[in-house]
Amino acid sequence: MSSYDPRSSGCTPFEEELINAMNNFAHSTATPSFDTAGIVHRNRRRRASIIAGVATALIVAGGGTALASMTGGASQTAAKPATTTVDHSKATFLLGGLTKEPIAVDLTGWDLATAKGQFLKAQLKLGTVVKAQSPGCKSGTVVELTPHSPKIVVKGDTVNVALCAG
Known part of the structure; x- marks a missing residue:
């Protein structure tokens, strides 16, 4: 083959x-x-x-530090007095523009220096500071903010402060 x-x-x-x-x-x-x-x-x-x-x-x-301090973290709560008869809604502002919902910042009973620090963190301007009579408050502490909740403040707004006259 x-x-x-x-x-x-x-x-x-x-x-x-x-x-x-x-x-x-x-x-x-x-x-x-x-x-x-x-x-x-x-x-x-x-x-x-x-x-x-x-x-x-x-x-x-420190990404979460600023937000925690704005909402009144544990370090700021120690500065607040234990009991006051001050209306908390008048000394609280709603900070908008950071999250979907505005953040409530209660400055009731805080001294002016601490309140200024919170305004700096929130990039707000401190307006006029006046003395006001309010029962049961410690002298020189925040008793009222203008504008206060339910109005919302955003970066650059001016907030007026009323301190306890004693």
Whole structure:
């Protein structure tokens, strides 16, 4: 038999050899396996680590400090007197423009220096400061703000202060 003789399969020797090589390759390779549960777990762990890192960076950078101090965090509450008969709504302003809802800042019973500090943080201007008679208040503390809640003040607005006359 010569190379030109027809084969029983109808293929040339090259074609037969190619088919055999492809069959050997197809039957010898292992099927790839994926650890899908491990991949999902690793992605969740990475996502949690990134979120924790960003939150830590914000805390270290002081991103939440200004907001906490504006809403009367624990450090400012110690400066307030224990009991007053002052109307808190008259000494509270609503700070708008920072979040969706305005933030209520109650300055009842605070001294003028502390109130000025809060105005600086909120980027508000201090207007006129007057003395007012109010029963049960400590002399020199805030008893009324103008404008006060429910009006909303925004950055750059002027707020007038009334201090207790004693």
